[in-house]
Amino acid sequence: MGKSPVTSSQLTHHFFLEIVISIVVIKNFYYRIIYYKFVIDIFVIIIYYYNIYYYKTYLVFSNMNYYQSFRAKIQLSQSLLARWLKVSQSLINFAENGKRKLPSSADAQFFKMFQLLDVLPEPVPTWSGMHGSVISQPEKIEALGHKLQVCERDLQSLRTQKLQVESDTQKQERALAFGKTALEADFVTHDPRLKDAVERWFDDVRLKYALAGPRAIKQLHFQLEQKEREQKFLENTILDYAPGPY
Secondary structure: OOOOOOOHHHHHHHHHHHHHHHHHHHHHHHHHHHHHHHHHHHHHHHHHHHHHHHHHHHHHHHHHHHHHHHHHHHOOOHHHHHHHHOOOHHHHHHHHOOOOOOOHHHHHHHHHHHHHHHOOOOOOOOOOOOOOOOEOOHHHHHHHHHHHHHHHHHHHHHHHHHHHHHHHHHHHHHHHHHHHHHHHOHHHHOOHHHHHHHHHHHHHHHHHHHHHOHHHHHHHHHHHHHHHHHHHHHHHHHHHOOOEOO
16 A cells, blocks of 8 residues: 655644644743853852952962062061062061961062072071171270179179188187187086086087088189179170271
């Protein structure tokens, strides 16, 4: 049997069916595009806020660490760094705390300085001075010289005191030896009044010896050692402050 011919109604029905299918496909494709666009927008927003967070938490605080590290390595104050970079000290403070950013010109100037510091060898060699340049500090040397004179006078006084205490101690020891011998003598033991007087004197000498004998000599010896160390320190310090090619 042969195929029956397609009627106009069947063609019309087939045409409308294709239109409906096309509309469904286009609609699905549109929603898919909308969905992907939404996902892309979300991704862009995430990247945007991540970049902001990265800048605030890393770049700013990294610069902050650079500023503080630079100042600490060369013992530089915020005010001097601000003067070098031609900005205010408060702006340096804000930059170190991550609250503000330095102007581009100041930031570029800072990183040039930081690079100069970064290329120095580690450890830094001992400073040998500037050739042909001499620095003297007469006021400092004068103040140290005055302290040295006072220290030398104190030393002389302590040495005199020590000699006097040593002499007194020898006399006290001689008196103690005499008192012990006298209290054992027969003519003293048989005379109660004399014995009582000698015992009182002997006790007084013993007390003075206990307070100002070897103990006093030991204390003076310790003070002398301290003063001698101070004298040596001042003499060496004066030499350190002597004019030189610093």
